[in-house]
Amino acid sequence: MTMNNGAGARRKPPTIHDVAREAGVSRGTVSRVLNGGHYVSPSAQEAVNAAIRRTGYVVNRHARSLITGRSDSVGFLLTEPQERFFEDPNFNVLLRGCTQALAAHDIPLLLMLAGTEDERRRITRYITAGHVDGVLLVSSHSGDPIASELREAGVPLVACGKPIGIGSKVSYVAADDRDGARDMVRHLLAQGRRRIGVVTGPLDTPGGVERLAGYKEVLAEAEVAYDERLVVSGDYSRASGEAGAARLLERAPDLDAVFVASDLMAQGVLTTLRRADRRVPEDVAVGGFDDSPAATAATPSLTTIRQPWDRISSEMVRVLLAQIGGEDPAAVILPTELVKREST
Amino acid sequence: MTMNNGAGARRKPPTIHDVAREAGVSRGTVSRVLNGGHYVSPSAQEAVNAAIRRTGYVVNRHARSLITGRSDSVGFLLTEPQERFFEDPNFNVLLRGCTQALAAHDIPLLLMLAGTEDERRRITRYITAGHVDGVLLVSSHSGDPIASELREAGVPLVACGKPIGIGSKVSYVAADDRDGARDMVRHLLAQGRRRIGVVTGPLDTPGGVERLAGYKEVLAEAEVAYDERLVVSGDYSRASGEAGAARLLERAPDLDAVFVASDLMAQGVLTTLRRADRRVPEDVAVGGFDDSPAATAATPSLTTIRQPWDRISSEMVRVLLAQIGGEDPAAVILPTELVKREST
DNA sequence: ATGCTCTCTGTGAGCGTTCACAGTAGAGAA
DNA sequence: TTCTCTACTGTGAACGCTCACAGAGAGCAT
Numbered sequence: 001m002t003m004n005n006g007a008g009a010r011r012k013p014p015t016i017h018d019v020a021r022e023a024g025v026s027r028g029t030v031s032r033v034l035n036g037g038h039y040v041s042p043s044a045q046e047a048v049n050a051a052i053r054r055t056g057y058v059v060n061r062h063a064r065s066l067i068t069g070r071s072d073s074v075g076f077l078l079t080e081p082q083e084r085f086f087e088d089p090n091f092n093v094l095l096r097g098c099t100q101a102l103a104a105h106d107i108p109l110l111l112m113l114a115g116t117e118d119e120r121r122r123i124t125r126y127i128t129a130g131h132v133d134g135v136l137l138v139s140s141h142s143g144d145p146i147a148s149e150l151r152e153a154g155v156p157l158v159a160c161g162k163p164i165g166i167g168s169k170v171s172y173v174a175a176d177d178r179d180g181a182r183d184m185v186r187h188l189l190a191q192g193r194r195r196i197g198v199v200t201g202p203l204d205t206p207g208g209v210e211r212l213a214g215y216k217e218v219l220a221e222a223e224v225a226y227d228e229r230l231v232v233s234g235d236y237s238r239a240s241g242e243a244g245a246a247r248l249l250e251r252a253p254d255l256d257a258v259f260v261a262s263d264l265m266a267q268g269v270l271t272t273l274r275r276a277d278r279r280v281p282e283d284v285a286v287g288g289f290d291d292s293p294a295a296t297a298a299t300p301s302l303t304t305i306r307q308p309w310d311r312i313s314s315e316m317v318r319v320l321l322a323q324i325g326g327e328d329p330a331a332v333i334l335p336t337e338l339v340k341r342e343s344t
Numbered sequence: 345m346t347m348n349n350g351a352g353a354r355r356k357p358p359t360i361h362d363v364a365r366e367a368g369v370s371r372g373t374v375s376r377v378l379n380g381g382h383y384v385s386p387s388a389q390e391a392v393n394a395a396i397r398r399t400g401y402v403v404n405r406h407a408r409s410l411i412t413g414r415s416d417s418v419g420f421l422l423t424e425p426q427e428r429f430f431e432d433p434n435f436n437v438l439l440r441g442c443t444q445a446l447a448a449h450d451i452p453l454l455l456m457l458a459g460t461e462d463e464r465r466r467i468t469r470y471i472t473a474g475h476v477d478g479v480l481l482v483s484s485h486s487g488d489p490i491a492s493e494l495r496e497a498g499v500p501l502v503a504c505g506k507p508i509g510i511g512s513k514v515s516y517v518a519a520d521d522r523d524g525a526r527d528m529v530r531h532l533l534a535q536g537r538r539r540i541g542v543v544t545g546p547l548d549t550p551g552g553v554e555r556l557a558g559y560k561e562v563l564a565e566a567e568v569a570y571d572e573r574l575v576v577s578g579d580y581s582r583a584s585g586e587a588g589a590a591r592l593l594e595r596a597p598d599l600d601a602v603f604v605a606s607d608l609m610a611q612g613v614l615t616t617l618r619r620a621d622r623r624v625p626e627d628v629a630v631g632g633f634d635d636s637p638a639a640t641a642a643t644p645s646l647t648t649i650r651q652p653w654d655r656i657s658s659e660m661v662r663v664l665l666a667q668i669g670g671e672d673p674a675a676v677i678l679p680t681e682l683v684k685r686e687s688t
Numbered sequence: 689a690t691g692c693t694c695t696c697t698g699t700g701a702g703c704g705t706t707c708a709c710a711g712t713a714g715a716g717a718a
Numbered sequence: 719t720t721c722t723c724t725a726c727t728g729t730g731a732a733c734g735c736t737c738a739c740a741g742a743g744a745g746c747a748t
Contacts, residue, residue, distance in 0.1 A: 013473060013474060015703090015704055015705085016704065016705065016706095017704080025727075025728085026727065026728045026729075027704090027705080027706090027728080027729085028706085028707090028727065028728055028729075029726085029727060029728080031705070031706060031707090032726095032727090034705095034706095035706080039725065039726055039727085040725095040726075040727090041725080041726060041727085044726080044727080058469055058470070058472075058473035059473075059704090059705080060410070060473070060474075060703090060704050060705065061406075061475055061705095062405075062406045062407075062409040062410045062415070062703090062704080062705090063406075063410050063703070063704035063705035063706085063733090064704080064705055064706070065406040065705090065733095066404070066406045066407050066410055066703090066704080066705070066706095066732095066733045066734065066735085067704090067705055067706045067707075067732075067733045067734095068705085068706065068707095068733090069733085071406065073454075076455070091436075092435075092436060095455070096457065099455050099456075099457050100457060100459075103457065103463060103466070106466070108454045108455075108456070108470070108475075109454065109455050110417075110452045110453065110454055110455075111420070111439070111443050111452075111453050111454075111455050112443075112452070113440065113443050113444060113447065115444075119447060122447070122450070125402055126402075126452070128402075129357060129402035129403075129404070130357060130404075131405055131452075238641070267641060271643075274643075294641070297582070297611060297638070297641065299615075299618075299643065359733090359734055359735085360734065360735065360736095361734080361735095369697080369698085370697065370698045370699075371698080371699085371734090371735080371736090372697065372698055372699075372736085372737090373696085373697065373698080375735070375736060375737090376696095376697090376736095378735095378736095379736080383695065383696055383697085384695095384696075384697090385695085385696060385697090388696085388697085403734090403735080404733085404734055404735070405735095406733085406734080406735090407703090407733070407734035407735040407736085408734080408735055408736070409703095409735090410702095410703050410704065410705085410733090410734080410735070410736095411702075411703045411734090411735055411736045411737075412703090412735085412736065412737095413703085
C-alpha cells in the first residue's frame with residue numbers, strides 16, 4: 001500500500017529543454033554554453049547560467065555519451081590476485097590520487113577487478129564496448145594478456161610501472177626504481193656495510209628487476225664483489241620476507257645489511273632477524289622500499305625509499321587524458337627519495 | 345600526419361539493429377532476448393544468441409540508460425578525511441568485496457571521495473542527477489550532511505555501520521560491535537584481569553559508542569567497578585593509541601589490561617607500553633578490534649575481534665540492490681568473532 | 689461462426705543530448 | 719548600395735536503445 005520509493009519520491013530532473021525555455025533561448029545555445037560557450041553572446045550566456053542555477057539542471061551524461069561516443073569516465077583496472085590488493089597500501093593511495101585527479105576534470109572512476117579469468121573476459125568486453133574512455137592499469141605482471149588485448153583494441157591505456165613483455169607502444173608512469181635502489185645501497189655502503197643481502201620482488205615485475213639491477217650497479221661501482229648467495233627473491237608479501245631472510249642467514253651468516261624490495265617484506269625480514277637474535281641496525285641494517293605505513297609501523301622504523309605516489313597518480317591521469325585527447329603514448333619516470341629512519 | 349588513435353583504430357561497434365538483421369528478426373525481439381527472454385520463441389531466442397555471438401554485440405548502456413532512467417551502476421562513497429582512508433585496511437577489503445559482489449550482477453562501481461566541502465557538493469549533484477542507481481556509504485561520522493541529503497533526494501542508500509543522528513529510515517549493515525566488545529572484555533576477565541582500561545574510538549561514531557557500551561555492560565555483569573580513569577578516547581589512528589595509552593598509564597598505573605577499539609590504535613598502545621617497560625601480555629594484556637593486517641604485524645601479535653568484512657560487503661550490496669528494486673530499507677547486524685593471539 | 693485469451697512479433701515514438709546546417713543581423717569593404 | 723565576413727542563433731536530424739501498442743496466428747470455449 002505504501003509508495004515504497006524512499007523519502008522524497010524522485011522527481012523528473014530538468015532537461016536542456018527546460019533550461020532553454022527558462023532562459024528564452026534554444027537548445028542549441030544552452031548546449032553551446034555547456035560546452036565551452038563559444039559563439040554565444042554574453043547576454044545569452046548569462047541568461048543560460050541563471051536558468052541552470054534556477055532549475056538545478058545537471059547534464060544527462062547518458063544522452064551526451066550516446067551521441068558523442070565518449071563516456072567521460074575512466075576505468076581503474078586491477079589485475080592483481082587478491083592478497084596483494086589489500087596488503088599493499090600503495091594501491092590505496094594510488095587509487096585515491098587517481099580519483100581526486102579525475103574528479104578535478106569531473107570524470108568518475110570505475111573500479112574494476114580482474115582477478116579471475118572470468119572477470120577478465122567480462123571486463124575486457126565492457127571496456128572494449130566503449131563504456132570507458134580509457135584505462136588506468138595497475139600492476140600487470142609480465143604477460144598479462146589484458147594489457148595487450150586492450151592495446152590491440154585501441155583503448156587508451158596508462159600503466160603504473162613499466163609493463164614488461166608488451167610492445168613498447170603503451171604509456172606508463174613509474175618511479176625510478178633503479179635509481180631508488182642505487183640510493184639505498186649507496187647509503188648502506190656509506191654506513192660501512194659490505195655484506196649486503198637483497199630480497200628482490202618477483203622477477204617478472206619491473207620493480208623486481210630494476211631494483212635488483214640498481215643493487216648490482218652500485219656494488220660494481222664500489223667494487224664490492226657480487227655474491228649470489230646474498231640474493232633471494234620474494235613476492236612482496238610479509239611472509240616471503242620472513243622466508244627470504246631466513247634463507248639469507250643460512251646461506252650468508254656474515255651479512256651485515258639487507259636491502260629489501262618492499263617495506264612489507266622488510267617487516268618480515270625484521271621478524272626473522274629478531275628471532276635469530278640479530279640486532280637492527282647494530283648487527284644488520286635493513287633498508288626497505290615504498291615508504292608505506294608499514295615502514296613507520298615497524299620496530300625499529302624502516303629506512304626506506306619513498307615513491308612519489310601522489311605524483312604518480314596525477315601523472316597517470318594526465319597522460320591518460322592526453323592520450324584520450326589524441327596524443328601519442330608517453331612514458332614518465334619520476335624520482336624517488338631516501339628516507340632515513342632507525343633501521344640503518 | 346599520423347592517425348594518432350592508438351593501435352587498432354576503434355571500429356564502430358555493432359548495434360541492436362545489426363544483430364536483428366543478422367538473426368532475421370526485429371529490434372524488439374532482440375531487445376526482449378536481452379532483457380530476460382520473455383515472450384520469445386525458442387527458435388528466435390537461439391537465432392538472436394547466435395547473432396550476438398557472431399557480431400560480438402555488447403549492449404550500449406548509455407542508450408539503455410537514457411530510456412530506462414536507470415544507470416545500472418552504483419556509487420561507493422567515502423566521506424572520511426584522507427588519513428583514515430589509506431590507514432584503515434578495512435576500507436580496502438570492503439571496497440574489494442563490494443566491487444566483486446556488484447560484478448556478479450554486472451554492475452560497475454563508481455568510487456567517489458567526498459573529502460572536502462567542494463567535492464561533497466559536486467558528488468551530491470552527480471548522484472542526485474541520477475547517474476548512479478544507489479550509493480554504498482562508508483563511514484559517516486554523525487551529522488554527515490551528505491547522508492541526509494541523499495536520503496532526502498530519495499536515493500537508495502546503504503551505510504556501513506549504523507549511522508547515528510540520522511532518521512531511522514536509512515539502511516545499514518554493521519558488525520555487532522557491542523557484542524564483539526563484550527566478548528573481548530569477557531575474555532580479558534577470564535584471564536584474571538580486573539583493572540581493564542579502554543581506548544575507545546571517536547564517540548560520534550557507532551563503533552566508538554557501541555564498543556564502549558559493550559565494555560561497560562560486561563563490567564557491570566561481572567560486578568567489576570567502573571572507573572572512568574580507565575577510559576580514554578582515540579580517533580582510530582596509531583598516534584592516538586600511543587597517546588591514549590600514555591594517558592591511561594598516568595591516570596591508572598595499576599592497569600593490567602587494555603581493550604582498544606581498533607588494531608591500529610592497539611599498535612600504538614603496544615608502543616607506549618614497551619616504552620614504559622610493561623611486558624605484554626605478562627604485565628598488561630592488550631585486546632584490539634578489527635583483525636586487520638596490523639593485528640598480525642604487531643609484536644606481540646594482537647588478540648582481536650574479527651569483523652566479517654566479506655559478509656558485510658556482500659550484504660551491503662544485497663540490501664542496496666533490493667532497495668533499488670523497490671524494497672524498504674533494512675538493517676543487518678552480523679556477528680563478530682574473537683581471535684586469540686599473543687597479546688592476551 | 690464468433691469471441692476470447694495467450695504467445696509471439698514488428699513498428700513507431702521518444703529518452704536528452706550534440707552536431708551539422710541554415711539562417712539572421714550587423715559591421716566593414718568595395 | 720551591395721557584397722562579404724563574422725558573430726550568433728535556431729532547427730532538424732541523429733545516437734542506440736526500450737516501451738507501448740497493434741496485430742497475427744493458434745488454441746479453446748461459446
